[in-house]
Amino acid sequence: MKYFRKILPFLFPYKKYMVFNIVFNILYAIFNVLSVLAFIPLLGILFGKAEKVYVKPEWNGIKKIANYIQNSLNYKITELIDNEGAQQALLFICILTLILFFLKNITRYLASYSLIFLQNGVVRDIRNTVYNKITTLPLSFFSESKKGDLIARTTSDVNEVEVSFLSTLEAIVREPLTIVLTLVSMLAISVKLTLFVFVLLPVSGIIISAISKRLKHSSAKAQKETGVFLSILEETLSGLKILKGFNAEEQAEEKFELSTNRYYKFKNSVLKRKRLASPMSEFLGTITIVIILWFGGKLVLGNSSDLQPQDFFGYIGLFYLILNPSKAISTAFYAIQKGNASAERILEILEAENPIRDAENAEEKLNFNNTIEFKNISFKYKDEYVLKDFSLSIPKGHTVALVGQSGSGKSTLANLITRFYDVNKGEILIDDKNIKEITKKSLRNLMGVVTQDSILFNNSVKDNIALGVDRVDDDKVIEASKIANAHEFIVDLPEQYETNIGDGGNMLSGGQKQRLSIARAVLKNPPIMVLDEATSALDTESEQLVQKALEKMMKNRTSLIIAHRLSTIQNADSIVVLRKGEIVEQGKHEELLAKKGEYFKLVTMQNVLS
Incomplete structure (x- = not known):
């Protein structure tokens, strides 16, 4: 993560877009959780076990916000059922759900929209900074570097930083918020069931972490090999007349193919692990769901439990709400590991020492006289x-x-x-x-x-x-x-x-x-x-x-x-x-x-x- 941290200063000129992104992601996380919680009274109506609340709930601080929202909703449902019938209450829940889903999606779009300017601005600034640094470095630096490798660092490595780092910024902000709000709601429904979930989730995390250990190493090799075959391409274009004159096309082709074959192997290794992240996390989540169904079902069927069927199904819905953010975070973790290799290569240029620099008190000399x-x-x-x-x-x-x-x-x-x-x-x-x-x-x-x-x-x-x-x-x-x-x-x-x-x-x-x-x-x-x-x-x-x-x-x-x-x-x-x-x-x-x-x-x- 040290290279990821060194890229972060490029975000500072675009902090207003980051603030907009965070605000809209917070709203998205809230509406996302509320859109699931709204279904619990609906299930209660359908099961004929709607929880009736006749006293309007009072605000008792942020710590009890989940209970306040749930009880307020149940209070409104109780009023509608008693005054206008269950069908009217059902219509209210459907309209409320539609509104929440609309607000959820519009805030998600606005969050992504604000990130566009940040992503493109940072990529532009990194690329400009790398180019400016290249023009200031001494000739000795380039005698030991391949042109193709420098081109790769300015193009494909910067693109990789955009894909791997900047595209994960949203996941880093939004998904943890969604998980926290969801867990708070889950705790409000059933403390015992949520504690049981806390035991299961770390196991999934450990397995995913173990798979990603070698990802950065393979990514570094792949990015380095990109520089190699770009250098060969640059040499070929510069010396095409000589290659043709000496009938050396086949030798050049063989050299290029050896490099692209190495890149093929390294890229396969990277993508195999990357592609494994999503299905692995989803499968582990499914296993967890099955275990929760078994454990939670026992609680619902137990005589001494106060967990209602509609609450349990709402709880399952909330847990599914955690799966996608968890999957996104694990994918982001993979992406950051992959992007670290590219960030390292970019920073090798940005942090390269320039021994030929102006002295602290260097003078301007405008004329030559003697x-x-x-x-x-x-x-x-x-x-x-x-x-x-x-x-x-x-x-x-x-x-x-x-x-x-x-x-x-x-x-x-x-x-x-x-x-x-x-x-x-x-x-x-x-x-x-x-x-x-x-x-x-x-x-x-x-x-x-x-x-x-x-x-x-x-x-x-x-x-x-x-x-x-x-x-x-x-x-x-x-x-x-x-x-x-x-x-x-x-x-x-x-x-x-x-x-x-x-x-x-x-x-x-x-x-x-x-x-x-x-x-x-x-x-x-x-x-x-x-x-x-x-x-x-x-x-x-x-x-x-x-x-x-x-x-x-x-x-x-x-x-x-x-x-x-x-x-x-x-x-x-x-x-x-x-x-x-x-x-x-x-x-x-x-x-x-x-x-x-x-x-x-x-x-x-x-x-x-x-």
Whole structure:
């Protein structure tokens, strides 16, 4: 239940709906019990043993409300029988019963109606909170998580919380009230018989509890497996071209089917126990009814008993009234056990620690004036250091290129300066200010990022270029596109800047997507540019167009370029050659060529010597 309790704070904004639900459920429970009690005088009339009360009953407090209601009803029946005959009394009881059933059902509807807004509001808020938390978590969190699993937690797990938790709220409020009021009425009819029932009911509870012990464990496995096959589906959709190209469809199908078969087994295990809850509780209730019929029948037939036949049949009716609430509570107990597994998975995200957060007194930095400095930094993703005691200074307005073999730490520096990751040792300074002492938002506002993979969204061209911009100025979007050499192809699109480019920009070529990414960075107009292998995935023609766009973009800006194609960095103010996280050479293009060292080897391998 601890996960159930942690979900409860999401209910607080909707407490007025909860209050309405409780009020209407209280009324429902009252009318539900009264609708059964009203039959007792009716049975008395039919049996010819109606209990006659000639003195109008007096109110003696809430503790004796059941006797007061029963005696008031009997007093009214006595008046009708004596003054107008038994048939008129029968008509009165029928009309009263009809009214009570109407009030019972209308209050039940109003209780459920008020819960609609609470349920849907809580589900919306949980889903929004999970999404917002996902956007704030560091990249390191996602390197250890599967996309499909995160999607499952945001969709199917939240749905399970709605079905398992929120749908049981009504049962938790309404059914215990019905049981309490019914038991009070049963005690008023026969204390001895009710005490006998109290001995029988716990036995049913113990049996039901024993069946549900393994339900949460099976539910957790089923929900986890949902994340697995959604991850496989996401991978398949992303890599469908490769799967087809390598004739690997059957392997993918087999992997997916193994996961869905596991889910099939786990789900069967869960549902077998869940489906057992209702028939088991009903059968146990029937056994209890038979025992009560035997025991109560003996009391009615006994000479010394004051239990009348109509009271006994009314008592049986009241006991049947307990069966459905008891069944609903046992089903709710099962549902909560099942929902706990999903709530746990949701809370794993909501309670995940974010090590990259703003310091308590973090400052807003709005301008970059002098120098970026990497000062004796060391960093590791897991166990082995990728950068070791690395130092580098980048004056304002300079273009610095980082080159080296794969795994030398180039892209890591781009991730560190933007605080996608934090250094393990040392510090990164902007104008002698540690970036950990600057708010993440203001730090990233100083930077434009263009990566090797053009990350675009299923939206219009204009919205993709204006990503993160509060007020979109169409003229500035067009100006940024022209600088990025993108305007020419954009105006040829069906709806120009309003054209939707599809999922991941799949309606565009690689070069077009990259130029949109550059236009996005240009529109932001930051003083610092971080280019992470921005041309490595392009063909020669596209590379030339993108390179010209980059050169225009980098004018009057400080740029850090992670380069794979060395032909793109010959004009850099400084080229830094990395190997295994350390600087092995540094200088201009011509200087490094003359040394005939590590840089010369890289250039020779790429055959770009002029």
